[in-house]
Amino acid sequence: MTVHIGAAKGEIAETVLMPGDPYRAKWAAETFLSDAVLVNEVRGMLGYTGTWNGHRVTIQGSGMGMPSLSIYANELIRDYGAKTLIRIGSCGGMQEKVKVRDVILAMTATTVHSPSSSIFREVNFAPCADWGLLQAAAKAAATRDVATHVGGIYSSDVFYDERPDLNEQMVRHGILGVEMEAAELYTLAARYGCRALAVLTVSDHLQTGEALPSDQRERSFGDMVEIALEAAFR
Numbered sequence: 476m477t478v479h480i481g482a483a484k485g486e487i488a489e490t491v492l493m494p495g496d497p498y499r500a501k502w503a504a505e506t507f508l509s510d511a512v513l514v515n516e517v518r519g520m521l522g523y524t525g526t527w528n529g530h531r532v533t534i535q536g537s538g539m540g541m542p543s544l545s546i547y548a549n550e551l552i553r554d555y556g557a558k559t560l561i562r563i564g565s566c567g568g569m570q571e572k573v574k575v576r577d578v579i580l581a582m583t584a585t586t587v588h589s590p591s592s593s594i595f596r597e598v599n600f601a602p603c604a605d606w607g608l609l610q611a612a613a614k615a616a617a618t619r620d621v622a623t624h625v626g627g628i629y630s631s632d633v634f635y636d637e638r639p640d641l642n643e644q645m646v647r648h649g650i651l652g653v654e655m656e657a658a659e660l661y662t663l664a665a666r667y668g669c670r671a672l673a674v675l676t677v678s679d680h681l682q683t684g685e686a687l688p689s690d691q692r693e694r695s696f697g698d699m700v701e702i703a704l705e706a707a708f709r
């Protein structure tokens with residue numbers, strides 16, 4: 476048991492999938508895991524442990540934004556011994572070629588600021604995905620009927636953005652999509668020698684204004700969960 480996770484030691488698997496939304500953790504655990512057991516409900520941030528193809532997996536909500544994810548990822552790694560952490564979440568598309576429903580595998584995560592920024596002082600640390608996981612996820616995605624993009628994303632601190640010029644610079648520099656968690660996850664994984672990846676579904680598009688209708692979300696999010704699970708155990 477930690478400050479924010481009520482699970483007993485041993486109840487968290489070495490492989491953890493982290494959706495932002497705790498109810499998506501519940502849905503993914505009930506849909507994709509066998510024998511899923513609720514292991515955390517502190518603050519309603521649901522976490523489940525079960526098995527997928529015989530492998531133990533935990534699916535733990537991270538909450539929205541890097542400060543929230545940082546709390547859960549720190550405790551999962553430092554107190555429960557998590558070794559592989561894969562964010563599964565939504566993002567906003569930033570390039571014309573990136574369409575709503577597509578999947579993005581985040582090779583790098585650019586950020587203005589993260590909970591870890593202060594330790595780097597004048598250095599701009601480059602948070603990047605684990606290469607083995609990224610490669611495995613690209614292979615898993617290639618077998619599915621879902622358009623997949625591999626490249627840089629932008630981890631923003633804000634959803635309601637008062638600095639649209641930042642998004643413009645990201646678009647100009649080929650950034651595929653915007654979300655709010657991956658940069659801190661990649662930084663923590665680097666610090667503690669873990670593997671991390673963000674597998675994202677494009678839920679809305681910054682240029683076109685298109686958004687995924689709620690009745691179509693489940694199917695696209697399913698591809699993302701399966702890609703993450705296959706990548707973790709490939």
Ligand code: HPA
Nearest residue numbers: 565566567634653654655
């Ligand atoms: N901005 C930030 N995070 C997001 C977005 C967005 O447009 N869409 C989904 N997550």
